[in-house]
Amino acid sequence: MSVVTSDSTSSRSSQSPAAAGWQREAILALFALPFNVLMTRAASVHQANFDPSQVQVSTLLSIKTGGCPEDCAYCPQAARYDTGLSAHKLMSTEQVLERAREAKAAGATRFCMGAAWRSPKDREVAKVAEMVAGVKALGLETCATLGMLKPGQADALKSAGLDYYNHNLDTAPEFYGEVIHTRAFQDRLDTLQQVRAAGMKTCCGGIVGMGETREQRAGLLQALANMNPPPESVPINQLVQVPGTPLHGTEALDPFEFVRTVAVARILMPQSMVRLSAGRESMSDELQALCFLAGANSIFYGEKLLTTGNPDVERDRALFARLGLVPMPTTDAPGTAHLDLMATTQPGDACTA
Numbered sequence: 001m002s003v004v005t006s007d008s009t010s011s012r013s014s015q016s017p018a019a020a021g022w023q024r025e026a027i028l029a030l031f032a033l034p035f036n037v038l039m040t041r042a043a044s045v046h047q048a049n050f051d052p053s054q055v056q057v058s059t060l061l062s063i064k065t066g067g068c069p070e071d072c073a074y075c076p077q078a079a080r081y082d083t084g085l086s087a088h089k090l091m092s093t094e095q096v097l098e099r100a101r102e103a104k105a106a107g108a109t110r111f112c113m114g115a116a117w118r119s120p121k122d123r124e125v126a127k128v129a130e131m132v133a134g135v136k137a138l139g140l141e142t143c144a145t146l147g148m149l150k151p152g153q154a155d156a157l158k159s160a161g162l163d164y165y166n167h168n169l170d171t172a173p174e175f176y177g178e179v180i181h182t183r184a185f186q187d188r189l190d191t192l193q194q195v196r197a198a199g200m201k202t203c204c205g206g207i208v209g210m211g212e213t214r215e216q217r218a219g220l221l222q223a224l225a226n227m228n229p230p231p232e233s234v235p236i237n238q239l240v241q242v243p244g245t246p247l248h249g250t251e252a253l254d255p256f257e258f259v260r261t262v263a264v265a266r267i268l269m270p271q272s273m274v275r276l277s278a279g280r281e282s283m284s285d286e287l288q289a290l291c292f293l294a295g296a297n298s299i300f301y302g303e304k305l306l307t308t309g310n311p312d313v314e315r316d317r318a319l320f321a322r323l324g325l326v327p328m329p330t331t332d333a334p335g336t337a338h339l340d341l342m343a344t345t346q347p348g349d350a351c352t353a
């Protein structure tokens with residue numbers, strides 16, 4: 001049997017992110033490593049770049065839910081699918097600030113606002129900018145996920161004090177058209193480019209288990225890793241199969257393949273936060289532990305992501321205690337639990353566009 005050893009790919013993990021230049025074949029070679037070899041590699045990269053006992057803790061507020069005109073086949077927020085989701089319009093600034101105050105009182109240092117829009121209108125961006133400024137004034141870091149941005153909108157958000165913008169690639173370029181027909185892969189890159197040009201950090205990942213091949217999973221990671229620079233946060237979502245969405249009934253992904261995806265993401269993007277996002281509710285504690293060993297170092301925390309469930313707080317606390325994990329301290333307030341309320345687009349929320 002031909003076994004790809006760590007030697008054939010190890011040099012890349014020490015390169016600067018901007019110089020990554022990952023080829024699809026090299027990424028597939030990582031996926032094909034014996035499971036234990038891949039895990040050892042990923043854990044080694046994780047340890048070289050982070051304290052592996054620390055996990056960033058994230059949560060997310062949906063400020064506008066459902067009624068989205070897009071047709072993302074995984075998403076219950078798409079207006080065209082009958083999923084029983086109760087939509088709500090954009091929250092008022094005061095409602096959002098009240099939630100932000102609660103988050104801060106609970107120890108949060110970062111607050112993310114997610115809205116199910118294809119692309120916000122300028123007046124909607126102005127409303128969110130008002131929220132961003134208010135949240136910032138509370139002393140919190142700010143994140144948002146609002147869909148595709150038109151020229152000038154990223155600058156407006158940045159000027160209001162937005163630190164991070166979430167915008168997922170969703171899947172590999174060649175599989176994108178199988179999942180979404182109302183926008184193109186290039187649209188995502190264009191918005192991310194505007195976010196970078198405005199000086200904001202990016203949170204950008206994708207969804208696996210949508211019926212894509214391993215090569216297409218590698219293609220998603222290739223697109224992410226070869227960004228210059230790679231996203232600061234990389235949410236890896238597992239499809240949450242929501243009845244009423246076209247992807248409901250898709251063959252489930254082998255859990256070990258999910259862990260492999262996390263491990264390869266860690267190796268390809270050594271300095272990024274790799275976030276276990278949607279789909280965690282259905283994962284066993286043992287599977288989550290394998291993901292942490294594979295280099296995942298961020299989770300969503302709380303009852304809900306955008307519209308799908310998330311393990312409850314007590315279960316997460318118990319899991320952290322069993323595994324000896326601790327919340328990652330913030331860089332600006334060492335020792336403080338980091339509740340990164342950063343959004344992610346994900347299955348059934350893989351968006352927020």
Ligand code: SF4
Nearest residue numbers: 068072075351352353
């Ligand atoms: S993932 Fe985002 S863009 Fe797609 S349908 Fe859902 S809310 Fe709309």
